[in-house]
Amino acid sequence: MQDSQTSETPQKTIEETIVSGILSAKIRPGTRLSENQLATLFGVSRTRVREAMMRLETRGIVHVSPRRGWFVVEPSAEEAIAVYEARRVVEAGLLRSMRVLTDEGHKALDAHLNEEKGAMVAGDRQRLTYLMGDFHIRIAELSGNAIIVDILRDLTARTILISMLYQSEFHAAQSHDGHCRIFEAMRAGDFARAAELSIEHLDEVEMGLDLTARPDPLSELRSSLSLPPRTVSPTVRPKKPQLQRSN
C-alpha cells in the first residue's frame, strides 16, 4: 500500500504518492515540493511533475508561490474551520442518506476499528493518524459513490494537514470512541443518529485544535537558520537539509 516511488512511473504516481504521504502524516504542511527534485526522484521531466502539481492544486492540497515554489498547503484558521464545516456537511449528509449497513460494510468497519485499537495499543502515531482519517473514507466507500469518496479523501488530507498545524496533542482514544459510537448507531440502523454523532465527533476534534497558533509564522526565520521546522516529537529530523519550508 506504500510501495510507490519506485523507478516506474505508471502515470499519476506522483500525485497519489504525495496524497498518501499526507494521509499517513509523512509529509508536513509547508513542505516544499521542488519540481526538479520530484522530477529526478521519479525519473521524469518537470512537465509531468507540473501536471501532478496542477492537479493537486485544484484538489486544494498544494499551492504555488509564483517563481518561488510549490508547497503543501498550510490552511489558515479560517480555512481549517471551513474544512471541518464541509466535512460535517458531507459526512452527516452521507450517513443520513444511508438506509442499510450491508454485511460487507459491517465487516469492513469492524476490521477498521480493530486496526485502530491495535495501533493505539502499539502507540504508532503515524499509523493512527492515517487510520483516524481513513475511517471516514471507509464510510464513504460503503456508499459505493466514487464522487463522495474523492471529496472526502481530499478533505481528509486537508484535515490531517490542519491537525499537524494546530493540534498540540493527539486525542486518539477520544476519536476512536467517536468512531465506535458512529458504528454502533449504524449497526442499529439509526443513521440519523449516526449523522448527529459524526457531527459531534467532528466538533470534538475541531474543538481540540488550537487555532490561535498561527501556521508556523517563524518558518522563514527557521529555515534561514537551518533549524528543523516544528519539531513535533523526539523524532529528530535534522539528518539532512531536507526539502522543507513554507512561504
Added chain:
Amino acid sequence: MQDSQTSETPQKTIEETIVSGILSAKIRPGTRLSENQLATLFGVSRTRVREAMMRLETRGIVHVSPRRGWFVVEPSAEEAIAVYEARRVVEAGLLRSMRVLTDEGHKALDAHLNEEKGAMVAGDRQRLTYLMGDFHIRIAELSGNAIIVDILRDLTARTILISMLYQSEFHAAQSHDGHCRIFEAMRAGDFARAAELSIEHLDEVEMGLDLTARPDPLSELRSSLSLPPRTVSPTVRPKKPQLQRSN
C-alpha cells in the same frame, strides 16, 4: 458575466471559460476540446491549455482519450446516478447545517427566483438551464464556505451535462416550484424541512431523466457522416463543421 475569451489571458481564463460555458449549457457533452484550437483561440501555447485541461480533468468535467483528444465528459447512467446522489448528500447536509437565513441571503435567493421566473416567461432555455443550476450554488454561497461552493459548482456542471444527455424535456416550472418550496422552508427557519425538500427536488429531476438513452451511442457514426450531434431543438447547428465529437 460572459465577456470572457477576449484576447487577454489573465491566468486561468481557459478553465473558467469552459466551466461557465457548460454551466450555461453552451457546451455540450462530448464536445471535443482541441489543444491547438484552444491555444490559438486564447493566444497562448499548448502548455497552458494542457494545464487547464488537467485541472478540468481532476474536476471531473473533461476527460482525455489517449492520443485522440480531450472531450467534455459524457456521464454514463451510473455516473449520472452518482452525481445526483452526491448532490443530495451535500445539499441536504448543507441545508441541515444552516441555522439562520440572513437578510442578504433572503434577498439573494428572492432575486434569483425572480430571475428564474423572468427567464421562464421569456422562454430563454439556455438561461433557464443556467439559473436552475445556479440556484443551488447560491444556497452554497450563503454558507460562506468556498469549499462547498466549489464542490457544488462542479457537481452542477456535471448535472447540466447529464441533463443535456438524458433529459428529453425541460420541466422548468417543476424545478422552479421546487426551488420556491425550499426557499419557503428556509424563510420559515425549518432547515430540516428544506433539506428534505431539496432531496425530493433532486429526486424529481433525476426521475425526469431517461437513463436508458445511451449517451449518444451513434456519435462516431454521426460525426463521420458530418451530421449535427443530437439535434435537441429547432436550433440548427450545422452551420460550420464545428468542433464536436465524442469518443
Added chain:
DNA sequence: TCTGGCTATCTTGCATACAAGACAGGAAAG
C-alpha cells in the same frame, strides 16, 4: 463492388530550452 492495407495527417505525450523573477551571499561604501 467490396475488402484490405498503406500513407499522410492530426492528435496528444513528453522533454527540453530559454526567460523572468526571487533570493542569498558577498563586496563595497558609509
Added chain:
DNA sequence: CTTTCCTGTCTTGTATGCAAGATAGCCAGA
C-alpha cells in the same frame, strides 16, 4: 559594525520541438 547594492544561483512560467499513436482517405487487388 551596519547598510546597501549587485551579482550569481535557483526557482517556476511558457513556448517549442519531436516522437508515438490514432485516424481517415486513398489505392490496389480480388
